[in-house]
Amino acid sequence: AGPSKLDVANTFNTNLFIGEGAVRFAQELETVTDGKVKLKVHNPGDLVPAFEVFNAVSSGAVPAGWDWIGYWAGTVPVTNLYGALPFGPTPEAFMSWMWADEGTEILQSAYDQYNVKVLPCFISPQETGGWYSKEIKDIKDFEGLRIRISGLGAKVLNKFGASTQLIPGGEIYLALERGRIDATEFSVPQVDQVMGFEEVTKYYYFPGWHQSASWFSFIINKDVWNEYDDATKAKFETACRSTLQWAMAEAPAEQIRTIRKLEEKGIEVKRFPDPVLAELRKAWDEVREEEMKTNPLFAKAYESLMKHSKLVDEWYELQATPR
Amino acid sequence: MLDEYGLAIAMVLALLVGIFSGYPVAFLLGGLGILFAFIGDIPLPFLGTVSSRIFGGVIENWLLIAIPLFVFMGLMLERSGVARNLLLTLQRLFGNVRGGLAVSVALLGVVMAASTGIIGASVVMLGLLALPVMLKQGYKPEMAYGVVAASGTLGILIPPSIMLVLMGSIMQISVGALFKAALVPGLMLGVLYTLYLLLAAWFRPDWAPLASEGGAAEDTEQQAPLAVALLRDLLGPVVLIVAVLGSIMAGIATPTEAAAIGAAGAMLLALFLRQLNVAALRDVCRSTSKTSAMILFVVVGATCFSVVFKRLGGADMIEEMITGTGLGPYGLLLLLMGLIFLLGFFLEWIEISFVILPLLLPVVSELDFGGVLQGDTVLVWFAILVAINLQTSFLTPPFGYALFYLKGITNGSVGIGTIYKSIIPFVLLQLAGLTLCILFPSIVLWLPGLSG
Amino acid sequence: MSCKQLRDDTRLPGWRQSGARWCACLACPLIGLGRWLGQVSSWLVLGVMMAVLATVLMNALGINELMRWDDKVLLLGKAITINTVTELQWHLFGVLTLLGAGYAMHANMHVRVDMLHHRMSPALKHWVEIVGHLVLLIPFCILIAWLSKHMVQMSYVSGEQSNYGGLTDRFLIKGALPTGLLLLALGALGQVFDRLARILDPARDVEENSDAG
């Protein structure tokens, strides 16, 4: 009937909002199963390092994990779309595609060959545009800009001559403080504030164009998953939906509260100028075309997502009233 | 507790027995992990976590790249004679101050502390530079090993420190505040070392002979005037240190990258002094490879040991010990400090930060010591206390990594017993420093402006 | 360890002489291989250094992409970027570390707590090593190498690569882990034979400069 206690390898510390999701999911699951299935959430490094979670769940070394989906883009390229899609849809539209259209199915189809079952249980609102030591007034300001950013957003910035690079998590703070890099993107304000970047940069940029909404998920080894009966599987899903609802409810207002606190500490909140965003958007079209050419599953998912989110947007536009 | 955690306890005991057999520590740690996985009937696939941990924690963890690079730098400076001349000249600078050489080693340790937070790298580099010179001058070996190990580990405490960055993000406190908070305690420890060295040398002159009395005398006979010697022997190393530290401060390099600048600089310096040829370079490369593999395989073995230890209930056992003691704030603080100190005997700082700290956090953030010591301020104070404690754990026998690394570079010529003995006064100094920070929290809180 | 033919000690029983000869013959190539790989790979430390310096330089000059071409090349993919060089650092570092382990073992560099070890007879020291290698090190290496199979396979099947536009073909460095561990196990086996030879024929038990390799 499936194990009554599951070890879950978290890719984030549980004291961060995005890692707390795993704890929340564990609570919900314990409630709906009457305590028959308990999750023990392990901080990153406790069982395996964060970047090894997918591999460990796939091999069965660890039965389950909690992740940011985009972490696996090196292995499963389509996860870039779920983790960090530039100029993507709103969280509401994305959520709708995942749970009322084929979003989850497509992701699952990519995970099948790795023997991993995925439950997308947490969406974080749009991330921020990042922490900058320099002001961005013109698209030319990206020329030679040294920024820590990964994935598709990085490819967009490369088009404008930015030097996108990877700096290990523990060294970002120092690299920013000393000016080894000029900027970094990280997460939502609630998570960013823990990193102390406000102490070492001047500007906090918005919007997070490189990442419209980002998904986090509970992943479980399929052999373990299939040991559970259908009723229990349904309870996992219920707990998952409930966690998702919690995340969506909790997040948006909290980000603004956090930003206010950061502003008090002297950080300047800025928006990328509209012409800059327009240029980035244009470059994204090119990057996306290349990506769709080399990666058919990405193309399929992208077209499906856009088709669906257009319907959602249209509905909201039709219903828009002055507030 | 014995029924439930019997295997976890047995594992620690087996480790203690095993290390005294003299079998290499790295292999013992890894092998015991596997052995106890079988004894504890842990499903085989679980050990797949070990390969993930080795790949993610060692190979892909490029903070560790600093290890071979700093080791290379140390070996190159030793091979080219730069290190020796530097320390001898420093010794002359101190004139007839007894223990002057040891004090200069401690100072060098503090200076280097600012450039690296990787224990293995700084202990090995300092050891390669300073040990031969100190021993040649007739220093009591215990004194020489102690000062190298202790000042080599200061790097993890004195900012910039990767350990503090990690603790900041785990405890949700400002890294900047932690950096500031760690500075005074770190320097204070340096001062404590210095005082001890001067006093010890004063009372036991045979422990720290002057250059004129020791084996180095023949070198000091026909030497250039001090000013010339200073310029000649200090210029290169000073430029090198400035290049390493400066490249971090100027934002040209991260601390890890600065290690490569140091390594390249040492090579250039040797070239400039006409001490570099293919044979020398080959020897340095070969020694670097062996020395850094020696350090890193202790980490590889430990990663296997600890994941099995935790799986057998080790972490739960610790959690049980912490919660439900019913102690007051200071009682609990002492218990936690004692616990971390003990864990430091056989766990790594990364392990302790990631696994133990989160367990302690909810308990600690509730503590109210009165005055300014509440809320976030308690956390900053506590973090620094833990940091000093962890730094000490590198020095405590039987499982002090700094001691192992030191042993590794002496190539079997020194027994670990001597090294264990050598470290005792420094561990006591560490504990004294820790006690001072507990009794006078403003040592920690003054610089970040939290002392109210 | 010595591969040289020693004149047999005629005071020993014949089975011990021939046993020692056989063991030495088996030990010789295994230890030789580990030493040789260690010596060759030790040059990689210069590679690590150059790669880091290249990263620093490219960063200082604000260069992201050094060159780009059309057809995929092993490991490099289609371009050399700053992240190619950054990731090259730990690729080289990984190989250096993995091959260095066996090298350090043959040079007797791995740290031991020798308070009691010092007082043991040479034969007892050899037995500690033999039992340790057979019970602890070799099982560790073989088991972890075997359990790494999934990691390497998955990396190969998925064509795993950097998500920062760095190196491709991640399976190569992932495959280096089991390879390195298996080589270490082979080296340990060589040590076992070597130590057996020394026990069987104490005349072979000559101190050698451990840093000679």
Ligand code: NA
């Ligand atoms: Na430091």
Ligand code: NA
């Ligand atoms: Na210790």
